[in-house]
Amino acid sequence: MAEKLLVIDTDCGVDDAQAIMMALVAPGVRLLGITCCFGNTSADNVCRNVLRVLSVCDRTEIPVFRGAMSTLVATPNLPISHFGTDGLGDVLEDSQPDAWRTQIQGEHAVNALIRMVSENEGQVSLVALGPLTNLALAVRLDEELPKKLKALYIMGGNMEGKGNRTICGEFNFVMDPESAYIVLEEYLCPTYIASWEFTCRNKLSWDFFDALVSQDTPAARFMKKITSKYYCRDAVTRRGVLFGQGFVSYDAYAMAAAIDCSVVTESVLCPVRVELQGALCRGMMALDQTHTLGKQHCVAVMTACDTEKLATLLMTALDQPRGARDSQTARL
Numbered sequence: 001m002a003e004k005l006l007v008i009d010t011d012c013g014v015d016d017a018q019a020i021m022m023a024l025v026a027p028g029v030r031l032l033g034i035t036c037c038f039g040n041t042s043a044d045n046v047c048r049n050v051l052r053v054l055s056v057c058d059r060t061e062i063p064v065f066r067g068a069m070s071t072l073v074a075t076p077n078l079p080i081s082h083f084g085t086d087g088l089g090d091v092l093e094d095s096q097p098d099a100w101r102t103q104i105q106g107e108h109a110v111n112a113l114i115r116m117v118s119e120n121e122g123q124v125s126l127v128a129l130g131p132l133t134n135l136a137l138a139v140r141l142d143e144e145l146p147k148k149l150k151a152l153y154i155m156g157g158n159m160e161g162k163g164n165r166t167i168c169g170e171f172n173f174v175m176d177p178e179s180a181y182i183v184l185e186e187y188l189c190p191t192y193i194a195s196w197e198f199t200c201r202n203k204l205s206w207d208f209f210d211a212l213v214s215q216d217t218p219a220a221r222f223m224k225k226i227t228s229k230y231y232c233r234d235a236v237t238r239r240g241v242l243f244g245q246g247f248v249s250y251d252a253y254a255m256a257a258a259i260d261c262s263v264v265t266e267s268v269l270c271p272v273r274v275e276l277q278g279a280l281c282r283g284m285m286a287l288d289q290t291h292t293l294g295k296q297h298c299v300a301v302m303t304a305c306d307t308e309k310l311a312t313l314l315m316t317a318l319d320q321p322r323g324a325r326d327s328q329t330a331r332l
């Protein structure tokens with residue numbers, strides 16, 4: 001089996017951490033690098049969070065790059081507190097809070113993204129888990145970039161006009177609608193989208209979540225800690241009202257699709273466009289299933305997934321660092 005090359009673009013919150021961990025243990029997958037974007041928290045905190053995740057998994061050899069610190073055009077005026085102010089639940093303490101600055105690569109994320117894809121033309125799957133600002137900037141610097149990608153996987157947008165950040169808008173797209181618009185108009189490569197409603201409709205149970213974070217591994221203990229404050233299963237949320245209670249690891253769906261395409265069991269193939277105007281619908285992704293816009297490029301909007309396969313990938317993702325459980329057993 002040919003090796004799969006991945007680059008992850010992330011605004012590392014708790015679900016990004018779960019998705020990154022999934023990529024680290026996927027068989028036949030080589031993670032070339034991780035590019036950071038503002039989103040769940042500041043770009044600096046995102047860099048620090050990614051390095052924390054890699055450190056827990058003992059994979060600090062993977063290069064991490066700092067990218068966009070804000071939107072392309074508009075200033076986001078929405079409060080960002082889904083996973084606490086630091087993006088990982090406000091529970092971690094660093095004895096050296098600025099140590100991450102020496103571990104981050106000097107090259108800018110957007111330049112690194114173009115370089116990593118260009119060096120491996122036609123082989124890289126890009127998995128975008130945050131606002132799409134780095135991707136929009138990259139295509140402005142290199143308009144050939146989308147042609148050099150093998151595929152693009154996005155967690156973001158919506159397929160039913162329902163949103164988590166606004167009535168009609170999903171967080172990653174609403175945070176920077178212009179960037180989402182540019183990416184969906186100009187990345188004419190095979191594109192797979194895990195929308196907010198898709199992830200909610202394919203939720204897992206809280207019993208599964210309890211088993212997931214109760215594993216006796218450093219990664220599971222880390223996950224249990226960072227979900228201890230903000231993963232409130234009884235809270236009344238827009239998601240709960242619309243889709244019922246359950247555990248949804250948003251970014252894990254796009255990552256699972258990139259790792260194993262059989263996780264996605266059903267998709268709608270059609271052109272899409274991001275709305276940039278309007279008081280209610282700015283940032284919403286519209287599906288053009290009747291081909292009214294005259295766009296040629298179609299994307300795959302995921303509609304159903306094999307939740308058992310997803311659950312297995314998540315469970316395996318938290319069994320890290322690899323060998324930790326074996327060495328613990330050997331010490332006993």
Ligand SMILES: [Ca+2]
Nearest residue numbers: 011016129130
């Ligand atoms: Ca994310």
